[in-house]
Amino acid sequence: MKAIRFHELGSPDVLTLEEVERPRPGAGEALVKVHVAGVNFADTLLRRGGYAVQTKLPETPGLEAAGVVEEVGEGADARLAGRRVALIGQKCYAEYTVAPAASLMPLPDEVSFDEGAAFPIQSLTAYHLLFTMDQARPGMTVLVHAAAGGMGLQLIQMAKQAGAKVFGTTSTEAKAKLAREYGAEEVILYTQTDFAERVKELTGGRGVDLVLDSVGRTTFVGSLRSLAPFGHLVIYGAASGPPPKLDVIGTIFKKSQKVSAFWLFSTLQTPEVAARGVRQVMEWVATKKLKLPIGLKLPLAQAAEAHRKMEARETTGKILLTVG
Ligand SMILES: NC(=O)c1ccc[n+]([C@@H]2O[C@H](COP(=O)([O-])OP(=O)(O)OC[C@H]3O[C@@H](n4cnc5c(N)ncnc54)[C@H](OP(=O)(O)O)[C@@H]3O)[C@@H](O)[C@H]2O)c1
Numbered sequence: 347m348k349a350i351r352f353h354e355l356g357s358p359d360v361l362t363l364e365e366v367e368r369p370r371p372g373a374g375e376a377l378v379k380v381h382v383a384g385v386n387f388a389d390t391l392l393r394r395g396g397y398a399v400q401t402k403l404p405e406t407p408g409l410e411a412a413g414v415v416e417e418v419g420e421g422a423d424a425r426l427a428g429r430r431v432a433l434i435g436q437k438c439y440a441e442y443t444v445a446p447a448a449s450l451m452p453l454p455d456e457v458s459f460d461e462g463a464a465f466p467i468q469s470l471t472a473y474h475l476l477f478t479m480d481q482a483r484p485g486m487t488v489l490v491h492a493a494a495g496g497m498g499l500q501l502i503q504m505a506k507q508a509g510a511k512v513f514g515t516t517s518t519e520a521k522a523k524l525a526r527e528y529g530a531e532e533v534i535l536y537t538q539t540d541f542a543e544r545v546k547e548l549t550g551g552r553g554v555d556l557v558l559d560s561v562g563r564t565t566f567v568g569s570l571r572s573l574a575p576f577g578h579l580v581i582y583g584a585a586s587g588p589p590p591k592l593d594v595i596g597t598i599f600k601k602s603q604k605v606s607a608f609w610l611f612s613t614l615q616t617p618e619v620a621a622r623g624v625r626q627v628m629e630w631v632a633t634k635k636l637k638l639p640i641g642l643k644l645p646l647a648q649a650a651e652a653h654r655k656m657e658a659r660e661t662t663g664k665i666l667l668t669v670g
Contacts, residue, residue: 349440350649353404355395358653369444371419376447382463383438384410385652385665408438412462422447432462456632464638464664471610472500473623479580484509487554491561494521494662502528515541542571563587575601582608639663
């Protein structure tokens, strides 16, 4: 089968389309014929050797996909064969991938393969940031960094649906316009403006209840300055590099604020929490309450180009690779 592989860490140029052996489903696993694979910022970190888990070479990126179950391994539910599914897994930039059968997310007829490949990582992460890590609610104020990105547009829509007032940050006016179209009240160009100052102005000096920070090094201090008393900052990524060390007493103590961290894969340790997210997000996707804007769709062979554009901050919304 065809798959994208890299044999050394480095720039997007290390990604090449190769002929590799088709994986076989082990006990409890399913083999899925991939139709569409989702691209995530994490894939670029894996390729550079900066992801939360160590890269083992040679490696195939890809944490999510949608396709059809081709075959199930021993002990797995045989009724899954032929089902359209979405999955969170590994090595999804390929014609076939294997995943635990019990983790597959069957797709209702109304959900396309594009949607199935777009929601697993970003929409589920957005759901848990807003409803597991915090309780998004009417009247709450939320600041979303990189607001026009894959994560950003999901967070804006979900927070808005919960009745929150959402502010965003982005690097360009075109991205700001998009984030406003998806429901952000005001979008600040954080490459030009002191966003924490602007957030204070927008909230009458109070700050926001929740900051969702995936940018890290360049935003962390401003994110803390943007918090209201009892406010909550969730760190869930570091697109600009890791954030500096936190001085608890010097910063969050006096206003009783909270700083936490979130990684989607930690929900796998609490299956009931993970299942709650899948149920809710699948319903929103199926009923079109949650839009999954596709900013870029390329054939599998052009995975390197998808990474290049993402790292150059040229993309908005979801990036997909068409496989089958
Ligand atoms: N914790 C989790 O489980 C989890 C799950 C999914 C994603 N994430 C994290 O969430 C973030 C967004 O992921 P995504 O896949 O949706 O990507 P994305 O937001 O579509 O793309 C990354 C965005 O980050 C912004 N950015 C700021 N500084 C940057 C820099 N130095 N280099 C590159 N980009 C920079 C850019 O937006 P502007 O041009 O507007 O600045 C860029 O478009 C990433 O940090 C990712 O690791 C975490």
